[in-house]
Amino acid sequence: WRKENAEMNSTDIGIDLGTANIMISIRGKGVVFYEPAVVAYNKKTEDIMAVGTEAYKMIGKAPDYIAVIRPLCDGVISDYDMTETLVRECIRRVTGRQMLMPRIVMCVPSLITDVESRAVIEAARQAGAQKVYLIEEPVAALMGAGADISEARGRMVVDIGGGTTDIAVLSMNGIVAKNSVKLAGNKIDAAIIKYVQNKYRILIGERTAENAKITLANVFSPDGSREMDVKGRNLVTGLPARLKLNDDDIYKAIIDIADELVDAIKGVLEQTPPELAGDIHSGGIILTGGGALIGGLDKLIESETKIHTYAADDPLRCVARGTSLAFDRLDTLLDGFEKISLYGYSEI
Ligand code: ADP
Numbered sequence: 001w002r003k004e005n006a007e008m009n010s011t012d013i014g015i016d017l018g019t020a021n022i023m024i025s026i027r028g029k030g031v032v033f034y035e036p037a038v039v040a041y042n043k044k045t046e047d048i049m050a051v052g053t054e055a056y057k058m059i060g061k062a063p064d065y066i067a068v069i070r071p072l073c074d075g076v077i078s079d080y081d082m083t084e085t086l087v088r089e090c091i092r093r094v095t096g097r098q099m100l101m102p103r104i105v106m107c108v109p110s111l112i113t114d115v116e117s118r119a120v121i122e123a124a125r126q127a128g129a130q131k132v133y134l135i136e137e138p139v140a141a142l143m144g145a146g147a148d149i150s151e152a153r154g155r156m157v158v159d160i161g162g163g164t165t166d167i168a169v170l171s172m173n174g175i176v177a178k179n180s181v182k183l184a185g186n187k188i189d190a191a192i193i194k195y196v197q198n199k200y201r202i203l204i205g206e207r208t209a210e211n212a213k214i215t216l217a218n219v220f221s222p223d224g225s226r227e228m229d230v231k232g233r234n235l236v237t238g239l240p241a242r243l244k245l246n247d248d249d250i251y252k253a254i255i256d257i258a259d260e261l262v263d264a265i266k267g268v269l270e271q272t273p274p275e276l277a278g279d280i281h282s283g284g285i286i287l288t289g290g291g292a293l294i295g296g297l298d299k300l301i302e303s304e305t306k307i308h309t310y311a312a313d314d315p316l317r318c319v320a321r322g323t324s325l326a327f328d329r330l331d332t333l334l335d336g337f338e339k340i341s342l343y344g345y346s347e348i
């Protein structure tokens, strides 16, 4: 029992603290924890009621005295205490309570400030981590997608999450050009809610909008053939209502956002030195994150940039896989401070 526990407790873990999901991975085992980054708490007593999937189920269904929040949903931290609770509880769920000072490689949303990342690191420490390394999202995403990022070869990765999209060009372990924009899943869901409200005078919930996106989105060639029933509230009568949405509706609702995303990608391509741009032209653009699965987005980007574009295998888990893969290279990566910064790591 003791031996087994000691082994378990000294496991190094990788954490992808995303704006929508938090995932924990272990080297050799892959992603072992994958839940929405949501916390529910009692507003009066401030007691935590649920974290992760349990809390996600309460979105839009909890009474007034319960607050159900996504503390990172815009890519910035809206609530330090809740972010710390989220990180601490998720680590404890994976490692148990008496963890023996493991190392953690963590990826945090690119737009959060240094002060905010310190709060997250502090939470990881409280959960028992001895050392916490931060890894930049595009570096983790590409490693998790199976790319050898040490090659002298330009690669472009576009990670489309819940709150933010990170676009970057890497070569020889370093980031050559990048941009982060607040154009991702949440904004798309909000656009669907707004469209349905304006066109049908029906208010639908966040989770319904997300489902409609996942089921119907086609930003390249919608033909009205796919449809689904959704439920909401009629804004005129105030009564429960249902309606049919099809892929044309979703296209009209979200195409402007998809176009903006394409413009952001073009912007990063414009900043890319010519040799590396040539590499990207032959190697293609890799999409990771949940947004990589938006129907037709790969084709839209490809037709606009004239560069082959494809989703990585299991795109939602790329960054999480990358964080645990980083342990294999930690010794080299942390050889000297220069390398640390080159690789986009910082040791805390
Ligand atoms: P983050 O890293 O910010 O936590 P993720 O990479 O986990 O984000 O992706 C979450 C986003 O991906 C959510 O907005 C979710 O709605 C979206 N998503 C998940 N699956 C799909 C799908 N099949 N089609 C379109 N969007 C999806």
Ligand code: MG
Pocket: 016, 017, 018, 019, 159, 161, 289, 319
């Ligand atoms: Mg992510």
